Amino acid sequence: MAQDTFDPNQLKGFIAHDPAAVKAKLLKFDARNTHLVADWDRTLTATSRHLDITSWGAAQNLLPPKALEIEKRMNKQFLPKERAGKLTKEEAVEWWHGSLSLYVKYRTNIHDIERAVKEIGLRPRQGAVALFAICNYVGMPTVILSAGIRNVIEWVINKYGMKPTVILATELQADNTGRITSWDEATLVHYFNKHEAGHGELSAIRKRQPHALLLGDTIEDANMVEGKDDVLRIRICDSYACSNKEDMADFQKASFAAGYDLVVMDDLNPIVNLINWLAAKR
Numbered sequence: 519m520a521q522d523t524f525d526p527n528q529l530k531g532f533i534a535h536d537p538a539a540v541k542a543k544l545l546k547f548d549a550r551n552t553h554l555v556a557d558w559d560r561t562l563t564a565t566s567r568h569l570d571i572t573s574w575g576a577a578q579n580l581l582p583p584k585a586l587e588i589e590k591r592m593n594k595q596f597l598p599k600e601r602a603g604k605l606t607k608e609e610a611v612e613w614w615h616g617s618l619s620l621y622v623k624y625r626t627n628i629h630d631i632e633r634a635v636k637e638i639g640l641r642p643r644q645g646a647v648a649l650f651a652i653c654n655y656v657g658m659p660t661v662i663l664s665a666g667i668r669n670v671i672e673w674v675i676n677k678y679g680m681k682p683t684v685i686l687a688t689e690l691q692a693d694n695t696g697r698i699t700s701w702d703e704a705t706l707v708h709y710f711n712k713h714e715a716g717h718g719e720l721s722a723i724r725k726r727q728p729h730a731l732l733l734g735d736t737i738e739d740a741n742m743v744e745g746k747d748d749v750l751r752i753r754i755c756d757s758y759a760c761s762n763k764e765d766m767a768d769f770q771k772a773s774f775a776a777g778y779d780l781v782v783m784d785d786l787n788p789i790v791n792l793i794n795w796l797a798a799k800r
Contacts, residue, residue: 524795531788558664573670645786
C-alpha cells in the first residue's frame with residue numbers, strides 16, 4: 519500500500535481545477551456510501567509510448583493483413599462520427615459486430631490472444647493492485663466497465679490477484695480447440711452502453727452505495743456514471759502523452775470541461791490514499 523496520507527485540503531498527487539469544490543464533494547463521501555467504477559485499458563493498465571498495450575491491441579496483432587484493412591476502413595467510417603458525437607446506436611452496433619466478426623471469420627484462436635497478451639506485457643498500472651486490495655478490505659464495491667475483451671481482463675486480474683465485484687466487457691466465445699466462434703451478445707459494451715445506467719447490476723450497487731468514484735482515461739469515460747455532487751471523476755494521464763506544458767494545459771482544460779474533478783499522473787497510489795482516508799471516516 520502507498521504510505522502517503524490523503525488530506526482534502528491539499529489533494530497531494532492530484533491536479534484539481536476547483537480544490538474547494540472537490541473538498542466539499544469529498545466530505546459527503548465515505549467507504550460505506552461509495553463504490554468505484556473504472557475503465558480498463560489505459561486506465562487500470564500500464565501504457566507505452568510505442569506499443570498498443572490494450573486487450574484489443576493484443577488481439578488485432580493476430581489478424582491477417584486483409585482483416586486489418588477491413589478494420590481500418592470501418593474505423594475510418596465510424597471513428598470520426600464517434601469523436602464528433604454523431605455516431606448513432608445502430609452504427610455503434612454495426613461497427614462492433616463488424617470488428618468482432620473478423621476474429622470469427624479468420625479463425626483467431628483465443629489461446630493465441632492469451633499468449634499475445636503475455637508477449638506485449640499487458641499488466642496493471644502502478645497502484646492498481648493496491649487499489650482493488652484496499653477497496654475489498656473496506657467493503658467498497660468495484661466495477662470494471664470496459665469496451666475491451668472480458669477474457670483478457672480476467673486473465674490479467676487473476677494473475678495479479680485483483681478481485682473486482684463486477685466486470686462488464688465483451689466476452690469472446692470459443693470451441694474446444696480455442697477457435698473463436700462468436701461473442702456473448704449480452705456482454706457487448708460499446709459507445710452507447712458504456713455507462714452505469716445501462717446495466718442492472720450496477721444500478722443495484724448504486725442504490726446501496728450511491729456515491730461513486732469514477733476512473734477513466736478518455737473524455738467519454740466521464741459519462742460512465744451519471745450525477746454531479748455524488749460522483750467524483752478522476753482522469754488518468756500518462757506523462758509521455760503530456761510531455762510539455764502546452765500538452766498538459768490542453769489535457770487539463772479538456773478534462774475539466776468534460777466534467778472531471780481531478781487529474782492524476784501515471785500511477786494510482788494517490789487514489790489508494792484517498793480510499794484509505796474514506797475508510798478512516800467510518
